Amino acid sequence: MTITTSNLAVEATGVWKVFNEGQANEVTALQDVNLSVDTGEFISLIGPSGCGKSTLLRVIADLTEATRGEMKVAGHTPHEAREQQLYGMAFQQAALFEWRTVRRNVELPLELQGWDKDKRKDRAMELLDMVQLADFAEHRPWELSGGMQQRVAIARSLAVDPTILLMDEPFGALDEMTRERMQNELLRIRKETGKSIIFVTHSIPEAVYLSDRVVVMSPRPGRITDIVPVPLGDARDEDTREADEFFDAVTAVREALRGHVGGAGARAKVGEV
Amino acid sequence: MSNAATIERPAPSGASRSSGMARRMKNGGISLLWALAGVGLVVIMWELVKWLGNYIPMPFNTSDMTMPHVWTMVAAMGEPEVRGSENTVLDAVISAALRSLMLAVGGFIIGVAVGLLLAVIMQRFLFAERGLLPFVIASQTVPLIALAPLIVGIGNRIEIGPVKWTTTYSVMFIAAYLAFFPLSVGALRGLQAPSPTSLELMRSYAASPGQTTRKLRFPSSIPYLVPALKVSAAAAVVGTVVAEISTGVRGGIGRLLIEYARQITSQPAKVYVAVFGAIALGLLVAALVTALDVYLTRNLPKEKNA
Amino acid sequence: MSSQTADRLKFVWPPVLIALLFLGAWQLLVVVREIEPFLLPAPSLIAENFFGDLALMWETAYYTGTTAFLGLLFGTIAGLVMALLAQRFVVVNNLITPLAAGLAAVPIIALTPILNNMFSITSRTPRVLVTAIIVFFPMLVNVTRGLIQVQPVQLELMRSMNAQPRTVLRVLRIPNAIPFFFTGMKVAAPLAVIAALVAEYFGGPQQGLGSRIASSAANTAYGRAWAYVVAAIITGLVFYLIVLAVERWTTPWTGRTRSA
Numbered sequence: 001m002t003i004t005t006s007n008l009a010v011e012a013t014g015v016w017k018v019f020n021e022g023q024a025n026e027v028t029a030l031q032d033v034n035l036s037v038d039t040g041e042f043i044s045l046i047g048p049s050g051c052g053k054s055t056l057l058r059v060i061a062d063l064t065e066a067t068r069g070e071m072k073v074a075g076h077t078p079h080e081a082r083e084q085q086l087y088g089m090a091f092q093q094a095a096l097f098e099w100r101t102v103r104r105n106v107e108l109p110l111e112l113q114g115w116d117k118d119k120r121k122d123r124a125m126e127l128l129d130m131v132q133l134a135d136f137a138e139h140r141p142w143e144l145s146g147g148m149q150q151r152v153a154i155a156r157s158l159a160v161d162p163t164i165l166l167m168d169e170p171f172g173a174l175d176e177m178t179r180e181r182m183q184n185e186l187l188r189i190r191k192e193t194g195k196s197i198i199f200v201t202h203s204i205p206e207a208v209y210l211s212d213r214v215v216v217m218s219p220r221p222g223r224i225t226d227i228v229p230v231p232l233g234d235a236r237d238e239d240t241r242e243a244d245e246f247f248d249a250v251t252a253v254r255e256a257l258r259g260h261v262g263g264a265g266a267r268a269k270v271g272e273v
Numbered sequence: 274m275s276n277a278a279t280i281e282r283p284a285p286s287g288a289s290r291s292s293g294m295a296r297r298m299k300n301g302g303i304s305l306l307w308a309l310a311g312v313g314l315v316v317i318m319w320e321l322v323k324w325l326g327n328y329i330p331m332p333f334n335t336s337d338m339t340m341p342h343v344w345t346m347v348a349a350m351g352e353p354e355v356r357g358s359e360n361t362v363l364d365a366v367i368s369a370a371l372r373s374l375m376l377a378v379g380g381f382i383i384g385v386a387v388g389l390l391l392a393v394i395m396q397r398f399l400f401a402e403r404g405l406l407p408f409v410i411a412s413q414t415v416p417l418i419a420l421a422p423l424i425v426g427i428g429n430r431i432e433i434g435p436v437k438w439t440t441t442y443s444v445m446f447i448a449a450y451l452a453f454f455p456l457s458v459g460a461l462r463g464l465q466a467p468s469p470t471s472l473e474l475m476r477s478y479a480a481s482p483g484q485t486t487r488k489l490r491f492p493s494s495i496p497y498l499v500p501a502l503k504v505s506a507a508a509a510v511v512g513t514v515v516a517e518i519s520t521g522v523r524g525g526i527g528r529l530l531i532e533y534a535r536q537i538t539s540q541p542a543k544v545y546v547a548v549f550g551a552i553a554l555g556l557l558v559a560a561l562v563t564a565l566d567v568y569l570t571r572n573l574p575k576e577k578n579a
Numbered sequence: 580m581s582s583q584t585a586d587r588l589k590f591v592w593p594p595v596l597i598a599l600l601f602l603g604a605w606q607l608l609v610v611v612r613e614i615e616p617f618l619l620p621a622p623s624l625i626a627e628n629f630f631g632d633l634a635l636m637w638e639t640a641y642y643t644g645t646t647a648f649l650g651l652l653f654g655t656i657a658g659l660v661m662a663l664l665a666q667r668f669v670v671v672n673n674l675i676t677p678l679a680a681g682l683a684a685v686p687i688i689a690l691t692p693i694l695n696n697m698f699s700i701t702s703r704t705p706r707v708l709v710t711a712i713i714v715f716f717p718m719l720v721n722v723t724r725g726l727i728q729v730q731p732v733q734l735e736l737m738r739s740m741n742a743q744p745r746t747v748l749r750v751l752r753i754p755n756a757i758p759f760f761f762t763g764m765k766v767a768a769p770l771a772v773i774a775a776l777v778a779e780y781f782g783g784p785q786q787g788l789g790s791r792i793a794s795s796a797a798n799t800a801y802g803r804a805w806a807y808v809v810a811a812i813i814t815g816l817v818f819y820l821i822v823l824a825v826e827r828w829t830t831p832w833t834g835r836t837r838s839a
Binding site for chain 3 (some may be wrong): 314411526541554556
Binding site (some may be wrong): 061062063082083085087088089091092093095097099100108109111112140160166 | 730732733735736738739740741742746750751754755757830831
């Protein structure tokens with residue numbers, strides 16, 4: 001891997017994304033987005049539907065291109081970053097290939113990079129161990145529960161040892177109990193790997209529990225309205241969920257969201273960041 | 274029941290559908306242009322192969338006798354059907370195709386009625402479903418058309434009251450027979466489509482089975498019914514033509530095909546006109562069913578563009 | 580184990596019972612009402628003819644079955660190749676899709692007399708060709724659908740892994756199309772038998788099922804004609820069951836709930 005000069009995982013400067021520009025159905029999905037994510041930082045993007053949080057993630061991931069502005073991923077353009085496989089992705093749907101076993105799903109990105117068979121298998125087993133699914137390596141995806149499938153997807157996203165993880169509501173389809181377990185799992189994986197993570201979610205407690213900073217976004221036009229730091233430190237566990245600092249941070253994010261979601265009159269303050 | 278998969282599921286269709294009638298018409302127009310381009314390509318290929326046949330040996334006969342020029346085929350439409358006759362070949366083909374169309378439509382209607390009835394019975398009575406469905410499915414996989422010559426043999430000897438069974442009825446019977454199977458399977462799947470929640474909702478209203486069928490099962494079966502209707506209509510047309518061919522019933526396009534094929538030495542292009550007639554018949558029915566599709570699905574959400 | 584067997588039995592006995600009742604009623608009707616064989620031969624008479632000359636039945640079904648198999652083979656190959664082209668080139672897709680949709684209700688079998696003229700009517704070739712053309716369309720439509728209808732999220736995943744179109748085809752599109760391929764095959768295999776049989780009604784060699792059903796009926800050998808019909812039904816069923824068995828064997832994941 002190339003050594004990057006910048007120690008920023010993501011750096012967005014004046015990024016705009018406009019769909020159907022100049023037409024009647026023009027939509028500004030992202031308006032002048034500025035954001036810096038440190039290496040090793042965990043950032044959540046939160047906001048109501050249509051606030052552009054997924055679009056921002058997709059611009060970072062080079063699944064779509066910014067209309068204006070500059071986006072850097074570990075010092076590279078998103079396109080270069082994708083070609084160098086600097087990031088791993090996980091989606092709301094596990095998107096496992098049902099004709100492959102669990103292990104071969106994890107091997108997929110390695111296969112595309114031309115790893116040889118034995119090394120591939122070792123690496124996949126190592127990752128399945130990490131997500132505690134080694135026993136299910138030879139099962140088919142449809143034999144696994146939703147939470148287990150999502151853990152496989154996360155293992156897959158880590159396979160090529162990416163610099164940065166991009167996660168688009170990966171736990172959105174899971175029940176609350178599974179969801180909390182998965183959050184703990186993700187924190188543990190983060191601690192073990194030290195990855196930079198950008199995490200899109202609808203859930204305020206989830207964003208707070210996981211992140212170093214929560215990026216609050218607002219729709220029409222999609223933009224960043226607030227960035228709420230979460231002073232919970234690195235040692236987070238089930239007790240953290242009941243700590244006062246946790247509730248304070250949840251309240252802070254909720255108020256940041258409400259300030260803009262509630263519409264005109266609710267609050268005068270619109271703190272551009 | 275996974276082996277009932279021969280019927281198309283109402284999976285998102287390949288064609289991109291966008292909301293708005295105008296958009297749909299526009300897409301249809303573009304498709305039509307592409308189809309015409311495809312036909313043009315076939316014509317060019319035909320003439321090219323024919324021309325190449327003069328220089329390179331082909332695995333088949335490219336003479337004017339077996340592969341007439343496209344313009345010869347067009348010209349043949351205007352020729353008298355038999356010497357001295359006022360009717361042109363085209364007239365004969367059109368009237369034969371219309372007659373086949375009538376038989377196909379008749380068979381289709383009977384087939385749909387019987388198919389729906391059977392589906393309702395199978396949905397209501399578990400025993401009927403378990404007992405009949407394997408046969409309904411198996412019948413899709415076996416060449417029932419093999420019965421055609423025999424059914425005509427039977428048909429010529431039956432009288433039901435004052436009505437003498439004619440070979441026409443036999444053809445319609447075969448068409449109905451082929452049309453009914455795909456429909457009954459599709460309709461059964463559709464009738465079983467409502468979610469348990471919807472059924473429980475009807476139950477909470479103390480709705481009778483009849484009401485549930487009318488208010489819930491029929492409407493929710495439409496996405497399953499439409500593809501089944503398409504398959505059935507196609508089966509009715511193909512069944513009609515094949516029945517006419519295999520029974521030799523006069524008047525329809527199937528018989529005309531065989532007759533014209535025999536006149537290949539005197540009027541080689543004639544049989545092509547009959548083939549075009551059969552193709553036109555199929556296209557017409559496909560268009561009619563599409564119109565029916567548009568009508569039946571007018572209240573359903575349109576699929577998003579892929 | 581025993582409860583599983585009982586469970587299976589629950590699905591087996593209703594059709595068996597209905598079949599037996601049906602055959603019994605048929606036999607009874609024919610015997611009691613003294614129905615002439617030209618109207619409806621008794622099941623016993625059909626069975627007598629069928630088992631009376633099994634070798635002939637086999638030979639006849641083998642001829643038509645071979646035609647159907649060759650047509651199925653060539654039509655499937657052509658359909659696969661065209662589907663790959665349609666997936667790769669938009670122009671091909673645009674040309675083919677409306678054509679395939681329009682031809683759905685067209686009795687393609689009507690091409691037989693033309694093919695009989697172009698190729699030697701005394702050979703099997705025209706029949707194989709018309710069968711192949713009939714098989715071609717359902718295969719093309721289904722396989723194209725399977726290649727194109729990939730979950731968008733899976734495509735994005737492939738893109739995030741920097742996969743080239745050819746890799747996407749190999750790793751994602753083709754495996755995704757396999758269940759669609761079998762859906763097409765389950766339609767095409769019985770169609771192939773029907774096409775091979777009906778193509779025989781246009782003249783040519785006389786040793787197939789279609790020819791012999793027609794000639795037996797013409798010679799008032801109705802029991803024999805029905806016996807050939809039974810042979811035709813068995814042939815169709817065998818084609819279908821083979822496809823079904825191959826499907827179960829190669830794609831155990833179909834019919835399962837898709838991964839979320």
